[in-house]
Amino acid sequence: MATYQATASAPVNIACIKYWGKRNTKLILPTNSSLSVTLDQDHLRSTTSSRADASFEKDRLWLNGKEEEIERDGRLWVCIDALRKWRQEMEQADSGLDKISAYHVHFASHNNFPTAAGLASSASGLAALVASLSHLYSLPQTPSQLSLVARQGSGSACRSLFGGYVAWRMGEKEDGSDSLAEEVASREHWPEMHALICVVSDAKKGTSSTSGMQRTVQTSPLLQHRIKEVVPGRMDDISKAIREKDFESFAKITMRDSNSFHAVCLDTEPPIFYLNDVSRSVIAVVEELNRAAGKPIAAYTFDAGPNAVIYTLEENMPKVLNLINRFFPQEASFANPFKMDWQSAQVPEGFNTKVVPEGGWEKGAVKSLIHTRVGDGPRKLDDGESLLNEDGMPK
Numbered sequence: 001m002a003t004y005q006a007t008a009s010a011p012v013n014i015a016c017i018k019y020w021g022k023r024n025t026k027l028i029l030p031t032n033s034s035l036s037v038t039l040d041q042d043h044l045r046s047t048t049s050s051r052a053d054a055s056f057e058k059d060r061l062w063l064n065g066k067e068e069e070i071e072r073d074g075r076l077w078v079c080i081d082a083l084r085k086w087r088q089e090m091e092q093a094d095s096g097l098d099k100i101s102a103y104h105v106h107f108a109s110h111n112n113f114p115t116a117a118g119l120a121s122s123a124s125g126l127a128a129l130v131a132s133l134s135h136l137y138s139l140p141q142t143p144s145q146l147s148l149v150a151r152q153g154s155g156s157a158c159r160s161l162f163g164g165y166v167a168w169r170m171g172e173k174e175d176g177s178d179s180l181a182e183e184v185a186s187r188e189h190w191p192e193m194h195a196l197i198c199v200v201s202d203a204k205k206g207t208s209s210t211s212g213m214q215r216t217v218q219t220s221p222l223l224q225h226r227i228k229e230v231v232p233g234r235m236d237d238i239s240k241a242i243r244e245k246d247f248e249s250f251a252k253i254t255m256r257d258s259n260s261f262h263a264v265c266l267d268t269e270p271p272i273f274y275l276n277d278v279s280r281s282v283i284a285v286v287e288e289l290n291r292a293a294g295k296p297i298a299a300y301t302f303d304a305g306p307n308a309v310i311y312t313l314e315e316n317m318p319k320v321l322n323l324i325n326r327f328f329p330q331e332a333s334f335a336n337p338f339k340m341d342w343q344s345a346q347v348p349e350g351f352n353t354k355v356v357p358e359g360g361w362e363k364g365a366v367k368s369l370i371h372t373r374v375g376d377g378p379r380k381l382d383d384g385e386s387l388l389n390e391d392g393m394p395k
């Protein structure tokens, strides 16, 4: 008997223009377009295996070995259902195809980074599930079409179906058929983009993005200004900066948009605070580095939590690593995957160390660092890498 299974991995993405707010919570249609950089799966990835079999009694999913419920009409269910319908249409049009859409599916999913790192695992996780099931079903849909499905699992997941620099166009239609992700530039276009994730807290965040953003939609007048006056221009400007590999503009826009996003959080009633003192201290260090360098050479951005992501070009990463390691000593030693000599990096002359508390932060204020760079889109993996055993149960 044939075995129907597929395994795929998908990347994490970190937005430079933030998605914050939905105009339709069921279809997950955003109130503004957004843009992100896809990070390298060599360092951060979610992997999902899916298998369809006549003997399975229901759809089941195991996340990092623990079974999660697939709630009917829930986000996960909606994604699986949409892909199954596409397969059904193919089977109806071609009687030679195996009728696997009638079978239940088992999924096993794994993140190679600790969920406790506070990184958004939902984006890479949902994208890996959509990629793997689309391979299992041999779907002809393009990554943009698949992004329509991933979007309904978690908004930011739609951007993880592409590598490089990715825009999520908000679209106008009520049915959401034009709210999809598109590549702005490939990773090969600007491969020098590196990212340093400073893990500030591994505590579970207080306000989830899903509930926080709707509170902002309901109460923040500043969000209306952001949606109408701020984001559209920034989408154009940052796309141009990426096309022209203009890091200065890219950095300015990225930092301003992170600050604009945290400003609308503060403008929410009751206010939402994601940044803490350590986050603000990372901002101060990056701002001072840029001032001393005479131009922006690094850019910070923060999602719905206190962790900082610092974008910088490869050539400037040693300086960034030098400063972060100096002022924010960690408990765990830094893995240094690119073997950069940051210890002897020259920090720009005139850098004012007074921006950080005397002597730097206590050990562990930044718990760990993850150094990565711009990466590729979802990868199809061999059966040898399957997370499911012969019986279709998690390994």
Ligand code: DP6
Binding pocket: 014, 015, 017, 018, 019, 020, 028, 034, 120, 122, 153, 154, 155, 156, 157, 209, 210, 211, 302, 303, 304
């Ligand atoms: C701050 O995609 O996690 O990271 O659509 O409700 O699942 P849901 O929200 P989610 O929100 C991400 C918000 C953000 C900004 C961004 O990634 O653009």
